[in-house]
Amino acid sequence: MTNARLGEALRLLGLDAAAARIYLTLLDLAPAPLGAVAAASGVGEPDFPAAYQVLVDTGLASAPRADGDVVAPVPPAAGLELLARHRAAEVEESRIAVSGAFDSFRRQRLAAYNDDLVEVVTGDAVGPRIRRAWASAREQIRQFESPPYVPLTDPTRDALATLARGVTQRVVYSRESLEYPGRLQEVIEPCVRAGEQARVLPSVPVKLVIIDDAYALVSLSIEEADVHNTMLVVQPCGLFSALVALFEQSWRNAVPFQGRTTRPGGLPPADRRLLWLLAGGAADEVIARELGISRRTLYRRLQTLMARLGAANRFQMALQAQRHGWL
Structure with a gap:
């Protein structure tokens, strides 16, 4: 050097x-x-x-x-640690000071600058803005996840890096997310294994990412209109509060994607994935495709699981699996 x-x-x-x-x-x-x-x-x-x-x-x-x-x-190890901590404390103090100054400005002069509460991001700027948002999270990320997807380079890496920093991630997936080719195995399962809290609904009302209590990203992706490159950035306001309330209500109604505990003896990973897909409402052909088995083999495994849980049908099987911590 x-x-x-x-x-x-x-x-x-x-x-x-x-x-x-x-x-x-x-x-x-x-x-x-x-x-x-x-x-x-x-x-x-x-x-x-x-x-x-x-x-x-x-x-x-x-x-x-x-x-x-x-x-x-x-030997500089101890000294460098001391300097780094001191520097980090100074940066944090500066961050708080600037943030507080802006909050004061917004409270005092909000009426004159209310157009800044919702920013429209379009085209090639969408992807980098999403990545900056994930990198800026400090405490938690709340998300509605569903196709169509903005093309990003290795989005799983960003999510795993955020989890590794200790940021809580709560994600409500739509059934379409589980059915989207490769999404379950390549994106959802690695994040769940890394500590993401995931739940499933038949559908989600909007594509949404809420960063801490700071701002929200709302995708305007509309599959029917072939619009995939527009996003709103919503700052704290009445709309932001409504988006937070919408997420929390949906989270309470969603089916847990994975429990924190498992029944003694557990389940093979393939059977656990089968139950996840079933609880998410995926169709039989989608489940068979994701597991790489025929529909006939799928039916045999379902019968085995129902017998193991003492369930007479799939609905009872899902309830029993959730009670045992298998979902």
Whole structure:
């Protein structure tokens, strides 16, 4: 790494120019007497002691007892952690300050700028805006998920990265989502295994993503009109509150896609997937296709599951499976 790039890295961690120059000099000369480091660094006498003390305080350099003492850089792990945490705290304070200033502006002058409460995003800007929204989530994402889909590069990666950051994801899938070729295996199941809370309804009222309590993305995809490239970004307002209430009501009415516990002995993954699809209302041919089996084999497996659960029909089987934590 060049001195310029290393100096920029130190600046981003919160060190001022003088401390960064001294640290670079230490890397070139150390171990060396403190006076020699001061002379080679080019930092003037009035500023050098305080700048070097910054390196000592942050755990990047050894502490001298006198000017003639030999000094050197020390292993930086602890110091870098301290700097990174301090920098993160400063960024968070700045984020809160800017957000609070804008909220104050919106409260005081909302009437003059009410057009900004709903933004229309179209065309090629839709995909990047969706990805930025997922990356910005801090606490939770609530979503209605259904075809048609905006073409994105590896959307599963974005969802898994968000879950890995500790963001709660609650998704209500439509039956069409489960039936869409490859969607269950390539997108839904990996996210559920990673901790996503998923439920299913026969249909969802709108394609929707709610980011924290900050804003909502509403797709205007209309399959019949072949419109797939328009989206609304809704800021906190009466419409936003209505979208949140719509999601929560639908969430309460939806069928859980996977329970948190399983019956002792559990189920083979294929049988669990069969029950998920069945609970979601998927047709027999769709279930058979997703499982890679014939309809005849599907019927045999359904009969086996019904017998295992003591169910006389599919409805009773779904109820019993949910009671046992298999859904």
